Amino acid sequence: MVLGALVVLAVLAAGWLDLTWRGLLPGRGGWELAGRFFAGALAPAWDYEDRSGLPAEAAPFLVRVAAATVNTLRIALAAVSLSLVGGLILGFFACSGWWPETPRARRGPRALWLVARGVMTLLRSVHELIWATVFLAAFGLTPLTAALAIALPYTGTLAKVFAEMCEESPEDTRAAFRAFGAGPVSFYFLGLLPRVAAEVCAYALYRFECGLRSAAVLGFLGVATLGHSLALSFENLHYREVWTYLYALLALVLVFDFWSGAVRRAMTRGPGAGGRHPRWLAASGWLLAAGVVWAWLTGGFGLDDMGWAQRLENLRRFGREILPWPVQQGEGWWPAVGVWAQNLLFSGPHPGLRAALNTLAVSVVAIVLAGVLAWLLAPLAARSLATAHPFLPSSATTHPLVRWGWKAVVALSRLVLIFGRALPEYVWAFVFIAFVSDQFWAAILALALHNAGILGRLGAEIVENAEAPVPRGLRALGATRAQVLVVGLVPVSLPRFLVYFFYRWETCLREGTVLGILGVSTLGRLVKDTRAADRYDEMIFFVLLGASLVFAGDLVSSWVRRHVRG
Amino acid sequence: MPFFALDEVTVRFGNLEALRSCTMAVGRGERLALVGPSGSGKSTLLRVLTAAAMPSGGRVSVDGRDLGGLREDEVRALRTRIGFIHQQLGLVPNLRARQNVAAGRIGRFGLVRAVRHVFWPDRGSREAIDRLLGRVGLGDRAETRTDRLSGGQQQRVAIARALWQRPDGVLADEPVSSLDPARARAVLALLTRLSVEDGLTLVVSLHQLDLAREFFPRLVGLRGGRVVFDRPSGEVGEAEFRALYELSEGEMDDDRRAEVA
Structure with a gap:
């Protein structure tokens, strides 16, 4: 029944969008371009396809690919590490596992919980590219704002997942922590989170993988990641270069996927004989931590040279300009804003x-x-x-x-x-x-x-x-x-x-x-x-x-x- | 001419011999119980009869047809003629009882017809399936999801599915080992009654001597992959049966064999 409903919905939606089979085909001249593009899959470029427009001192093509790849990795590591910290903190407020027993004492945490849920939902419901667009309007797009744009929605998602993981709070742990007078914060970080450590790590690793994709995509707005180089080559119709960038992104994601998959499996398997995890598991943890430090130190995440006065002024102006137009004009909120919104809709x-x-x-x-x-x-x-x-095995010969x-x-x-x-x-x-x-x-x-x-x-x-x-x-x-x-x-x-x-x-x-x-x-x-x-x-x-x-x-x-x- | 026939059949899994030179013939319409401890080769023997295990020596035939060197489509055609009730029944848990029974016949159909037959059967088939469910005592359960039925009821659905195949023979691998004595007796009574009514050849593996004697005219005792005895069930003595199940020095081997089989 669900399936039938879905098919009906899809048909209705296709009707709304006026989809036709013809629309699937390339337009005029598109066949030839598409053919060239997909042929490029088999022959990715090892060097610039066309050197004519390039300055003589331009870095070799492969160096450029490597630089874009490294930058993608750097922004992903910085952004996701930031969102991990944010997610753990926000997750604390969005989790009811540490709440005190008495209804009276719960009032405060419940109010915080509502606020945290609201913040979480807002952060998560806005895509990182949209956040980047907003930042672009307010501050300009620097590596720092790019990392922030990714970190915001990721914080919301991680907080939600962490909070849900910690929702269940076993009575014995709770009693033990109460017995030595631990407060809610230490209960959350030492009592609740460690119980689900394997899941937390697995999910965090998965978000790092997503972070790689997000960082690459932010390139389309101008950050110097793989998406940026890819878009440039594509616009110049250098399709073989595009495929080199695509393969670089593919390799980056797959290497990370393979490695994090191994880590996840080792962690869910638990300690082996002798009660120890394999040694490479600890090494993986240190490697990731070192990667995060490296990313923050070398990624150029400093503030630009705008100066705080200018920055505050920008922010103030942005804060004014995001108010609905009638409000800016001094027409007040109601009913003028209602008409404004109706027009926009x-x-x-x-x-x-x-x-x-x-x-x-x-x-x-x-x-x-x-x-x-x-x-x-x-x-x-x-x-x-x-x-x-x-x-089922068969005696038939194959x-x-x-x-x-x-x-x-x-x-x-x-x-x-x-x-x-x-x-x-x-x-x-x-x-x-x-x-x-x-x-x-x-x-x-x-x-x-x-x-x-x-x-x-x-x-x-x-x-x-x-x-x-x-x-x-x-x-x-x-x-x-x-x-x-x-x-x-x-x-x-x-x-x-x-x-x-x-x-x-x-x-x-x-x-x-x-x-x-x-x-x-x-x-x-x-x-x-x-x-x-x-x-x-x-x-x-x-x-x-x-x-x-x-x-x-x-x-x-x-x-x-x-x-x-x- | 026997319906199932094994002639000096040996089956090897790696180094283990699950069956060692077994010879046995089951006539058309005959009912036979295989008895023997875990790992004695009962399951392997049943699987050989549906071409799901490859003998390394000897000959197997079903209804006079040699199973050596069959092609894949011939193996499938063979299986449509033999109902096989596994110990874990292999019913699709979230389909209705009627749909699971209908699945019995899909081996004879192409994909589209099979899907229609299971999910949207024509009126004739639906009524016939419901009559069959009535015969196994589930006349009022045709619309129930299979995982909502009790263990004994699911067993009956599996029997109905095997019968809906319109098979010539039915093989059942320990069909009652997870049921209490009363339910086990009821299931075997049903199975034997139905095969007498439809004239089916029935081979069932079992562990209980009393049940085997009650429902099957003939017993075959297996141990260590060999046929130890093969005679009318009235002639199999209590002591002989117990000797079949006694632990022996070679028990380790048997355990390992059980894992394979």
Whole structure:
């Protein structure tokens, strides 16, 4: 039933966006460019494609690639380390695990809790690119503001996750801490957090990986990370250089993914024989800490030479200019602001409400497409299914070529999934927008590809971990591979898959907003346009509209997730 | 001509011999119980009969057809004719009882028809499945999600699924080992009654001598991968049966074999 509703919603959304199959195709002259671009995948550049415009003393191409990669890493490390500190502190206030027993004594913490939840939601509902746009308006975009732009939403997310992990507070620990007179702060940091240390570390590592993608994407606003170099090469039609940058980002993310995966597995396995973790685990921790220190020391995160007087003046002016226009004009808040907001929502060439609905529609079509793609690829990527004799051995003879063929199928589908997952939606959208004639399709394809990578990996894991008796029982009935999948594995794993599906829909909504910066008619476009016109009051209005959309999506998604369980 | 036949069959898993030169024949419509301790080769013997284990020596045939050198589609065709009830039933927990029973026949269909048959069966099939559920005593449970049924009821769903296959023979691997004596007796009574009614060949592995004697005219005792006895159940004595289960020096081997099988 849920599935039927989703398909209907996706069809309605596609109708709203006026999607056509023709829109998927490249426009005039686009075929040739697209062909050149994808041919570049096989031949990434090792040197500048065209040296004519370059100064003689320009650094060699590969040095430039390395510098952009290192800078991406640096900003990610700085930003995520900052958000870890922020998340732990904000998480303390957003967590009810340390509250005292008596209702009277709980009043204070409860008030703080409400405030913390509000701050958390606001931080998290605004995308890092939107934060960067706001900072750009207020301070200019320096490495410091770039790191801050990433750190703010990440702080909100981390605080939420940490608070939820610490919600459960076991009575014995609580009693023990009370017995030696520990206060709430030491209870939170020494009693609650250590219990979930493995999960906290795993999640923090995952955020570092996301941080790499975010840092790269901030390059599109001008920070000197991989996104910046990539955009420049792309605009010069140097597609082979673009692929070098794409591969650099892919390698950066995959190396980190591989390493953090090993750390996570070692931590969940717990100490081995002799009660000790493997030595490399501690070394990994120190390496990461050293990386963070290195990033902060060498990243140029100092303030610019603007001077505090100037800075304060900027801030004061920004604070004034984000007030609604009628207020700035001294017309008072009501009803003038109501009319102002109504105009922004309903009239003009790009009414806000239409942009918000576009964002919603893009996210729905994209996530349904991602789900379909994921279920097409996941079975092929699951080693237990994509094999000559899945689940039940057979005495039938198999040609070695068949066995190798299945191995190749698994490897190939995993490669597609990794590619989709490791590169951010924004980069995919940036590329697709140049070749696909309908901008909405470009955004949808980008979101669908990235999320299919994530959902597909999850699907493959679900298929591989499915309880053996179910598929084996069906195989014993003489069922084919496809029948086992459709009749057994899909129904069994549907609830878990749906939980994750709705979680990813929420992120699609967030990212869909932001793709507007690339010119797709979603809310991000209005944010970008109003900033470019220095109409900061309208910019903040659209930022908040986007945040409320994301927040509403968050509510819907968590409601659905609670109800599809089991 | 026997329906199931093993001739000097040996099965190896690595260094372990799960079956050693087993010879046995089961006639069409016959009912037989396999008894023997864990790791004696009962499961392996059942799996050999559905081409899910590869003999390293000897010949296996089903309904006169040699199972050596079958192609994959021939293996599937063979399996559609044999109902197999695993110890862990392998039902899809979040499908309805009727849908799980319907899955019994998908081996005969292509993908699209199989999906239709399970999720949107035509009226005739639906009524036939419900009648079958009635025969196993679940007439009022067709719409219930399978994981909401009790263990004994799920066992009945698994039996109904095997029968919906319209098989010639049914193999059941320790179908009652997780049930209490009363429910175990009820399930075996059902299984034997249905196979008598439909004229099925039935091979069941068991641990309880009393149950084996009550429901099966013929017993085959296995130990260490060898057939120790094979005779009418009335002639198998208490002492002989207990000797089959006695711990021996080679027990370590058996344990390891149990892990494999």
